[in-house]
Amino acid sequence: MTHVPYLIAGWGISLVVIALYAASVMRRSKRLAALVPVDRRRWMTGGDADVIGES
Amino acid sequence: MTLFEEIALIAGKDLRIEGRSKVALNQIAPFALLVIVLFGFALDADRVALQTFAPGLYWMTVLLASILAVHRSVAVEAGEGAREGLLLSGLRPASVYLGKVVALVAQLLIVAIVLLGGVLIFYSASISDPVLLVTSLLGAVLGVGAAGTLYGALLGSQRARETVLPILLLPVLAPVLIAATRAFGDAMGTTTSDGWQWTQLLYAFAAIYCAFGVLSHGVLMEEN
Amino acid sequence: MTIDSPGTNTESMAMSADTAGVAGVTRSRTTTILGAVVLAGAALWLFLAFGATDPDVRIVDGNEIGQFDAVRLMYVHVPAAITAYLAFFVTSVGSAMVLFKKSVWWDLVAGSSAEIGAVSAALALITGSIWGKPIWNTWWEWGDVRLLTTLVLFMMSLGYLAVRRLEGTAEERAKRSAIVGLLLIFNVILVNRSVEWWADSTIHQQSTIADAKIEDLKAFTLYYSILLGAAAYAWMLIHRFRLAWLERQYDRFGIDDAIVRRRAEGHTHSEGISS
Amino acid sequence: MHAVDLQDVVVLLGRFPALAGASLSVEPGEAVLLQGPNGAGKSTLLRLCAGLLRPERGDAMVLGQNLRRDRRSVRSRVGYVGHHSMLYDDLTVGENLRFWGRAAGVDESQQLAAADRMQIRGRLFDVPVARLSAGQRRRTALAVAAARRPELWLLDEPHAGLDQDGRDIVDALITDAADAGGAVLVASHELERVEPVVDRRITIAGGLATEVRRNEGEQE
Numbered sequence: 001m002t003h004v005p006y007l008i009a010g011w012g013i014s015l016v017v018i019a020l021y022a023a024s025v026m027r028r029s030k031r032l033a034a035l036v037p038v039d040r041r042r043w044m045t046g047g048d049a050d051v052i053g054e055s
Numbered sequence: 056m057t058l059f060e061e062i063a064l065i066a067g068k069d070l071r072i073e074g075r076s077k078v079a080l081n082q083i084a085p086f087a088l089l090v091i092v093l094f095g096f097a098l099d100a101d102r103v104a105l106q107t108f109a110p111g112l113y114w115m116t117v118l119l120a121s122i123l124a125v126h127r128s129v130a131v132e133a134g135e136g137a138r139e140g141l142l143l144s145g146l147r148p149a150s151v152y153l154g155k156v157v158a159l160v161a162q163l164l165i166v167a168i169v170l171l172g173g174v175l176i177f178y179s180a181s182i183s184d185p186v187l188l189v190t191s192l193l194g195a196v197l198g199v200g201a202a203g204t205l206y207g208a209l210l211g212s213q214r215a216r217e218t219v220l221p222i223l224l225l226p227v228l229a230p231v232l233i234a235a236t237r238a239f240g241d242a243m244g245t246t247t248s249d250g251w252q253w254t255q256l257l258y259a260f261a262a263i264y265c266a267f268g269v270l271s272h273g274v275l276m277e278e279n
Numbered sequence: 280m281t282i283d284s285p286g287t288n289t290e291s292m293a294m295s296a297d298t299a300g301v302a303g304v305t306r307s308r309t310t311t312i313l314g315a316v317v318l319a320g321a322a323l324w325l326f327l328a329f330g331a332t333d334p335d336v337r338i339v340d341g342n343e344i345g346q347f348d349a350v351r352l353m354y355v356h357v358p359a360a361i362t363a364y365l366a367f368f369v370t371s372v373g374s375a376m377v378l379f380k381k382s383v384w385w386d387l388v389a390g391s392s393a394e395i396g397a398v399s400a401a402l403a404l405i406t407g408s409i410w411g412k413p414i415w416n417t418w419w420e421w422g423d424v425r426l427l428t429t430l431v432l433f434m435m436s437l438g439y440l441a442v443r444r445l446e447g448t449a450e451e452r453a454k455r456s457a458i459v460g461l462l463l464i465f466n467v468i469l470v471n472r473s474v475e476w477w478a479d480s481t482i483h484q485q486s487t488i489a490d491a492k493i494e495d496l497k498a499f500t501l502y503y504s505i506l507l508g509a510a511a512y513a514w515m516l517i518h519r520f521r522l523a524w525l526e527r528q529y530d531r532f533g534i535d536d537a538i539v540r541r542r543a544e545g546h547t548h549s550e551g552i553s554s
Numbered sequence: 555m556h557a558v559d560l561q562d563v564v565v566l567l568g569r570f571p572a573l574a575g576a577s578l579s580v581e582p583g584e585a586v587l588l589q590g591p592n593g594a595g596k597s598t599l600l601r602l603c604a605g606l607l608r609p610e611r612g613d614a615m616v617l618g619q620n621l622r623r624d625r626r627s628v629r630s631r632v633g634y635v636g637h638h639s640m641l642y643d644d645l646t647v648g649e650n651l652r653f654w655g656r657a658a659g660v661d662e663s664q665q666l667a668a669a670d671r672m673q674i675r676g677r678l679f680d681v682p683v684a685r686l687s688a689g690q691r692r693r694t695a696l697a698v699a700a701a702r703r704p705e706l707w708l709l710d711e712p713h714a715g716l717d718q719d720g721r722d723i724v725d726a727l728i729t730d731a732a733d734a735g736g737a738v739l740v741a742s743h744e745l746e747r748v749e750p751v752v753d754r755r756i757t758i759a760g761g762l763a764t765e766v767r768r769n770e771g772e773q774e
Contacts, residue, residue, distance in 0.1 A: 002334065002347040003413050010352045010409040014359065014402050018511075021398050025305075025518055032525040033304035040528045041304070041521075056659065068642070068653050075644040075682065136638030139606055140698075143640075144657035145630035209455055213445050223438035223459070226431050227466050230473035237477065256473060263465060271458050274378070277625075448566045448610070534569060538761075541574035545594075545760025 058150050065146070065154025069131065070161060078127050079162040084169040087120040091173045102179065109180040110239035110246075113170060114195070114232050120166050121228075122221055125203035128159050133212040142276060152204060152272035156265065160200035167196055183244040191238035191250060194257030198231045201264035208268075208275040230260055305521035313514045320507045327500040328354040335497070352410040354500055358508030360403035360429060365512060366396030367432065367463055370439070374460030377453055386453040387527065389460050391519035393439050395512060400433040422478045428471045435466055449530060555618050557582045557706050557737030558603055560763075563612035565595075565602050572598035574761030575612065582705075585728050585738040587748050589766070590758035596741035597636065599758060600708040603739060604634035617705055630658060633704030635712060639695045643684040647674055647694050650683060654698045668701035672723060688715035693723075700727065707731050707738040713747055725751050 001007075033041070056064070073079055094112045098104050105112075132138040141151055171192075174180045182188055206224050210216040234253040241250025328351050335350035336343050346353075373389030376382045407426050408418050420426065443456045558580040565573040572595045580586050588596045601607050603616050605625035614621040619628045641650045647669075655665040669675050672693040683691060692715055699707070712724045728738050728751045741758075742748045749755075755766040 003349040003352075006349060006409050006413055007351055010406045011355060013405055013409075014355045017398065017402055021395075022515070022518075025515070025522055029305045029518070029522045029525060032522070032529050036525050036528045036532065040532075041525065056656070061657075064653070064656055068645070071649065072642060072644040131642065131644075135643060136636065136640045137642055139636075139638070140640035140654060141657070142606060143604065143629045143632070143634060144654060145626070145659075146657050209442070209458060210445070215441075215445060219438070219441050219445070222434070222441060226434040226438065226470075227462075229431050230469045233473045233477045252476070256476075260469060263469070267462065267465075274454050274458065277454075446568050448568060448608075450608070530569065534566065534571060537569070538564060538571045538574045541571050541761045543760065545574065545762035545764075547760070 058147065061146050061150035062154045062157060065151055066157035066161075069128070069155065069158030072131055073158070073162055079124060079165050080169075083120050083123050083127070083162075084166045086123065087116050087166055087170050088173045090116045090119060091170065091177055095177055105178040106180060107245055109174050109178040110243055111232075111236045112178070113174050113180075113239060114235045116170060117163070117167055117195075117235075118199070118225065118228055118232060120170075121163055121199045121203055122224065124159060124162055124166065125207040125220065125224065126217065128155060128162075128204065129207040129211065129216065138211065138276065148273035148276050149269045151276065152208070152268045153265075155204045155208075156197075156200045156268065159204055160196050163196045163200055164193075167192060180243050180245075182242060184242040184250065187238065187250045187254065188242035191235060191242065191254040191257055194254055194261060195231050195235035195238075197261035198257055198264060199228060201261050201268055202227055202231075205264060205268040205271070205275075208272060211275075231257065234260070304525070305518045310514060310517050313510065313517070317507065317511050317514050320510065324354070324500075324504055324507050327496070327503060332497050332500050346414055349410055349413050350497065352406055354504045356403060356406040356410055357501060358504045359399050359406060360425070361505050362508040362512045363396050363399035363403055363429065363432065364467075365509065366392045366399060366516075367436065367467065369516075370396060370460045371464035374457040374463075377457035378461065383449075383453065383527070386457065387520055387523040388516070390443050390456065391516055391523050393436055393443075393460065395515050395519060397433065397436040397440060399508075399512075400429055400436060403429055404433060424471065424475045424478050427474045427478070428467065431470045431474075432463075432467050435463060439463060449527065555582075556580065556615065557584070557617060558739065559613075559615040560599075560602075561613040563602065563614050564610045564761075565598050565607050566610045567598065567607075571610075571761055573602065576758070576761060576763040577612075578756055578763040578765075580737050580739060582737050583732055583735050584754065585732040585740065585752040587745070587752040587755045588739060588741040588758050588763075589743070589745060589755055594758045595761040596758050597710050598761075599763070600634065600636065600710050600739060600741055603706065604632050604708050605629040606634075630702075631704060632706045632708055633699035633702060634708040634710075635692070635695050635699050636708075636710045639683070639691045641683045641691065641694060641698070644682060646680050646682050647686070647690075648679040650694060651698060651701065655701050658702045660701045664703070665697075665701045668697040671700060671727070672697040673719070689717055689720055692716055693720060696724070696727065704731075705736055707736060707740075709738065709740045709742075711742055712740060713742060713744050721747065728752070 091112065095105060203224060206220065210220055234256045237246065237248045238250040238253040238257065240246030241248050334348045335345040336347060337345050369392040370389045373385040373392065376385035377389065411420050412418050439459050442459045443452065445452065445455065556579045561577050562575045563573055564571055564575055576599060588599065590596055598607065602609060602614060605621060605628040609621050616628050617631050621628065645653065651665050651669055674693050674697055678690060683694065713721050716724065728740060731738050740748055740752065757764045757766050
């Protein structure tokens with residue numbers, strides 16, 4: 001196989017960056033989840049929270 | 056008041072302030088000239104290189120100076136809370152925006168003309184097509200003024216304004232830099248590109264940003 | 280609108296058990312399935328990229344030419360770039376929805392998508408640069424329009440994310456970001472047009488997909504990796520959106536709490552006067 | 555119709571609830587003093603009534619307009635003088651008056667009358683605002699607001715930095731405005747000073763508003 005160092009660098013950096021980003025999203029979610037009660041975590045329904053007030 | 060009168064009122068006010076404080080003339084223009092001279096040092100005063108790259112160095116310098124000019128334009132309103140006064144006065148947001156654009160463009164023109172003299176002297180640049188030069192200069196400055204006023208209003212009196220404005224504005228102005236450099240290259244005879252085509256792009260840019268600014272300035276004035 | 284004090288939530292908290300678990304708070308059945316599909320797809324992706332496909336070698340006049348094994352970088356680079364553009368397109372659409380429909384939901388989508396887009400754009404730039412070194416013999420090729428456009432897009436995305444972090448109420452921040460987000464798409468078009476004119480001749484692999492030299496399984500792998508990128512984007516977007524939602528809920532809580540505290544401050548003061 | 559009618563209004567400054575459920579109403583022809591410690595929310599309340607801030611929760615009606623729906627039409631009808639002078643430092647007093655007058659559609663005679671009233675005509679007229687003292691700036695700001703003949707005055711510490719003369723002018727301004735059927739909201743720490751010219755006092759503390767009854771006030 002040719003270009004092995006380039007392949008390792010390119011694929012390696014990509015996979016590591018994606019993994020790190022996923023981990024950071026999970027870490028942030030975990031921290032916030034401890035602070036937000038379960039019934040407030042419903043994502044798709046927000047009632048009055050769905051519309052920005054008129055000016 | 057008609058829209059036009061409101062625009063004239065705002066622009067007149069900003070230009071009167073410039074007439075008093077002379078920030079563009081006495082601070083921004085000398086800064087820009089200094090940058091031009093420093094480029095000369097950086098490029099080892101290579102006559103050929105300076106002449107070849109005069110259009111690019113010129114527009115890079117104008118962009119840097121325009122960051123300062125946009126800051127000044129915003130600071131005039133932010134300082135003593137005048138932007139709230141403008142909200143209370145009931146002027147149309149569109150006319151406030153266009154008035155600020157007119158004043159900023161006028162100040163940028165002053166800087167650009169001073170700088171043009173600098174490039175002609177220090178870089179021995181020569182003008183082969185003055186009509187193209189003036190037309191493209193005006194178009195580029197209009198675009199910078201329109202986009203600068205928009206993003207300046209967006210940041211308003213935010214404490215982070217000074218650091219966020221360049222990262223926000225400079226990538227947006229990349230097309231202006233490219234187009235104006237190419238148009239100047241043609242007008243100064245350093246490249247063979249079709250300067251008029253680039254000038255069209257400059258005016259299209261300015262038109263798009265003006266339209267956007269007019270439409271969004273109401274929201275921007277409210278939210279900052 | 281009602282002002283909920285934090286105390287009113289304890290009852291409902293007790294009623295609904297923490298079904299999501301602590302580890303995957305932003306998980307739901309949809310994301311579990313989607314995630315499984317993406318991960319399984321990634322295994323196939325790795326197999327296709329390194330096992331099944333051949334290097335790009337052609338014999339012309341008795342000489343071997345082509346990208347050789349560097350072509351395998353394309354299976355990361357191309358999906359990363361396309362995902363970045365997809366993400367910023369979603370950001371612009373979301374921004375428009377914020378401005379015209381006053382939708383908070385779309386504000387969170389726009390912000391979440393931009394973050395993923397910035398990561399994708401960075402990856403596209405890095406892999407593009409690494410690919411360019413052996414193939415073009417340079418880390419950075421100024422003649423390549425798409426790479427330049429992606430670079431400027433990446434920088435504008437940093438600006439957008441900076442604007443999202445500025446001060447203000449949730450609403451002020453949403454509207455301000457929406458204007459920058461909506462402009463993103465116009466900026467990208469303008470930059471792309473001007474760079475294309477500027478780089479008179481581009482040396483980029485013009486339309487890599489359609490090109491005959493990438494045939495059969497290689498072409499399939501490329502298409503497949505693009506699809507996988509889109510699926511992974513969707514998976515990440517849902518999770519990131521839910522994180523944004525949590526942030527927002529936490530903010531609202533913080534404000535509810537702050538209102539209660541602020542009121543207590545007021546009551547103490549008035550008691551102080553009357554006694 | 556109330557000049558100002560607030561019900562449980564919450565106003566956020568960033569993430570901080572500067573007003574945390576304030577309720578109060580002011581009638582036309584009435585002058586009301588807002589008192590309370592620093593950081594209580596007095597300035598925020600005035601800025602809300604001027605249409606410069608958005609009510610996050612609760613109902614806020616000013617001059618018959620719901621501030622949730624329409625803040626724009628309220629703004630041109632109020633005379634707000636806050637901590638910032640809202641003047642351009644590089645322009646002279648006269649230029650500032652003319653600019654803000656024209657912006658608000660006020661004719662020249664009204665501008666000059668307001669300037670006369672605040673005693674800033676003459677020598678001061680051609681001095682750039684940057685060179686004015688705090689008191690002179692305040693007078694100019696008041697003149698700008700007065701020229702517009704507002705239906706609702708919103709004054710934030712109007713006496714601060716003013717000399718005896720200036721204070722008398724402000725007092726007269728408040729009394730005249732109320733007599734002419736306008737409403738006045740004054741935030742001030744100088745209770746003795748303002749007490750004689752206002753009809754009522756309201757205490758703002760912790761983002762809440764409490765009416766102060768006359769007798770209670772006199773016990774202090």
